[in-house]
Amino acid sequence: MTGQRTGNRNVLVLGGGLAGVACARRLGDEGIGVTLVDRNDYHQFQPLLYQVATSQLPAEDIARPHRVIFRDHPTVETRTARVTELDLAGLGLTLSDGEKISGSHLVIAAGAQPEYFGVPGAAEHAFPLYSVADAVRLRLHVQDLVREVAEKRLGEDALDIVVVGGGPTGVEITGALTELMTALVAMERIPTSGRIFLIDRGSRLLGAFSHRSHQYAHKRLTEHGAEPRLDTGVAAVHADRVELGDGTAIRTRTVIWGGGESAAPVVQAAAGLGTGRGGRVDVLPDLTVDGHPDVYAIGDAANIPAGHHGTLPQLGSVAQQSGDRAAGNILRRRAGQPAKPFHYKDKGIMAMIGRNAAVAEVGKHRHQVDGPLAFAAWLGVHAMLLSGVHSKVDAFMSWAWDYFERDHAAIVEWSTKPHRIVWGDDDADVPHISLGRGDSTTSAGRS
Incomplete structure (x- = not known):
C-alpha cells in the first residue's frame, strides 16, 4: 500500500480524543461513513491523568479502546496509525508507512503536545502530563524514588519535586502529590514527604479563575505542605536541578511540566494551514479552515472564535461540543x-x-463554589464528558464517590492496583499503552 491513495466518501477524522470521538459518534449515529485515524488504539480521558500519575487510578481506566467506543457504530472505521502529513486540497492524510487516504471531508482533531517555550533542558528532563503514557512514566518514576528512599539507597531529598505551571494541571498534580506523600509517611513507608514546589510566572494560581478561587487554591495547597513560588519562571531544567528566573535553583530529580500546550506537530507543519496562537489552526465561526470549506479543525487543534472575546480555552467541554458541531455542519x-x-x-x-477540596465556577455567570460542593460540580461535568465516550458512567461515578468519601490515610497502596472499570467485554478489548523511552507496550488485565 506504500504511496497508494485510498479515497472514499467517508469523512476522515484525524484524532480520537474528545473532539474526534464526538464528531465520529454524531456522524455514526446518522449512518455516515467515518474513518477515524489515531496513533493510539484508545481514547484517553485527559482530566484524570493526574490520578493515574499518583496511583489513584490505573491507566486503563481512562484509556478506552476505540473499537469498544464504536462497537455499535458499524459505519465508523478506526485505524491505528501515525500520520505524517495533511493534504488540505486533497482532503487526505499520509500515514507513516506511506499510504495516503482521503475522504469527503477532513476533520482535524489531532490534539496537543507540551509547550516548553524554549526552556533549555525542559524537553529532555521534565515529565509532561498530557497523555496516559506520560502519566504512567511519571508514576513509575516516583514509585522508584519512593522505594529507593525507603531502602535508604537515596537521601530523603530525592523526593523533592518541582511542578511547573500554576494552572489546573499543575494545581491538581501538586494537590494529589502532597496527599500521596503525606499518606506514605503516615503509613511509615517513607521517613519524610519531601518538598513539593509549584512554580509559575504569574502572581496567582489558577489565573483564569476568580480572586476567591486563587486564595482558596493557595491556602489548601500550602496547608498540605506544598510551596508555591509565584512571579518567577523556569530558566533551565537539568537532570538534578531546576534553575529559576530569579537566579535561584532547586535540586530535584523530578520536574513535572504543566506549563502550557501547543498543537500537534503534524498540524503545525501542514502546508497552507493558517495557524496562530499555540500553533493551533485559526478557524472560521463554523469551524472550517479559511479557503477550505470541507476541512474542519476542532478541539485542542483549533483556535475557536469566542465572539468579541478572543478564542475559547482548551477545555474538554469545548472539544466535545466543537466535535458535535463540526459533525452537524x-x-x-x-x-x-x-x-x-x-x-x-x-x-x-x-x-x-x-x-474534598476543589474550586468550581459553574455556568455562564460563573457561580462560584469550593470544597465538597465544588467536587460535586466537578464530578457532574466530568460525568457529562464521559457520557459521550464511555458506556459505564455509573461505574465511574460509583468509584468517584467512594474515592472522595473514604479516609485519606487509605488513599494509596503502592503495591496494589486500584479496582478497574472494565470497559470491554473480553480480553481483546483493552488499550495498548506504549510508554516509549525503551519501555514496552502495556495492556490491562481483567479484574
Missing part, C-alpha cells in the same frame, strides 16, 4: 443546507486540589 452540507456557527455552551471551569 457536515450533515447540513450533505443535505444542501448552510452551515451554522459554533456557539459554546459554557459549563464553567473547575480544578481539583485534593480530597
Whole structure:
C-alpha cells in the first residue's frame, strides 16, 4: 500500500480524543461513513491523568479502546496509525508507512503536545502530563524514588519535586502529590514527604479563575505542605536541578511540566494551514479552515472564535461540543443546507486540589463554589464528558464517590492496583499503552 491513495466518501477524522470521538459518534449515529485515524488504539480521558500519575487510578481506566467506543457504530472505521502529513486540497492524510487516504471531508482533531517555550533542558528532563503514557512514566518514576528512599539507597531529598505551571494541571498534580506523600509517611513507608514546589510566572494560581478561587487554591495547597513560588519562571531544567528566573535553583530529580500546550506537530507543519496562537489552526465561526470549506479543525487543534472575546480555552467541554458541531455542519452540507456557527455552551471551569477540596465556577455567570460542593460540580461535568465516550458512567461515578468519601490515610497502596472499570467485554478489548523511552507496550488485565 506504500504511496497508494485510498479515497472514499467517508469523512476522515484525524484524532480520537474528545473532539474526534464526538464528531465520529454524531456522524455514526446518522449512518455516515467515518474513518477515524489515531496513533493510539484508545481514547484517553485527559482530566484524570493526574490520578493515574499518583496511583489513584490505573491507566486503563481512562484509556478506552476505540473499537469498544464504536462497537455499535458499524459505519465508523478506526485505524491505528501515525500520520505524517495533511493534504488540505486533497482532503487526505499520509500515514507513516506511506499510504495516503482521503475522504469527503477532513476533520482535524489531532490534539496537543507540551509547550516548553524554549526552556533549555525542559524537553529532555521534565515529565509532561498530557497523555496516559506520560502519566504512567511519571508514576513509575516516583514509585522508584519512593522505594529507593525507603531502602535508604537515596537521601530523603530525592523526593523533592518541582511542578511547573500554576494552572489546573499543575494545581491538581501538586494537590494529589502532597496527599500521596503525606499518606506514605503516615503509613511509615517513607521517613519524610519531601518538598513539593509549584512554580509559575504569574502572581496567582489558577489565573483564569476568580480572586476567591486563587486564595482558596493557595491556602489548601500550602496547608498540605506544598510551596508555591509565584512571579518567577523556569530558566533551565537539568537532570538534578531546576534553575529559576530569579537566579535561584532547586535540586530535584523530578520536574513535572504543566506549563502550557501547543498543537500537534503534524498540524503545525501542514502546508497552507493558517495557524496562530499555540500553533493551533485559526478557524472560521463554523469551524472550517479559511479557503477550505470541507476541512474542519476542532478541539485542542483549533483556535475557536469566542465572539468579541478572543478564542475559547482548551477545555474538554469545548472539544466535545466543537466535535458535535463540526459533525452537524457536515450533515447540513450533505443535505444542501448552510452551515451554522459554533456557539459554546459554557459549563464553567473547575480544578481539583485534593480530597474534598476543589474550586468550581459553574455556568455562564460563573457561580462560584469550593470544597465538597465544588467536587460535586466537578464530578457532574466530568460525568457529562464521559457520557459521550464511555458506556459505564455509573461505574465511574460509583468509584468517584467512594474515592472522595473514604479516609485519606487509605488513599494509596503502592503495591496494589486500584479496582478497574472494565470497559470491554473480553480480553481483546483493552488499550495498548506504549510508554516509549525503551519501555514496552502495556495492556490491562481483567479484574
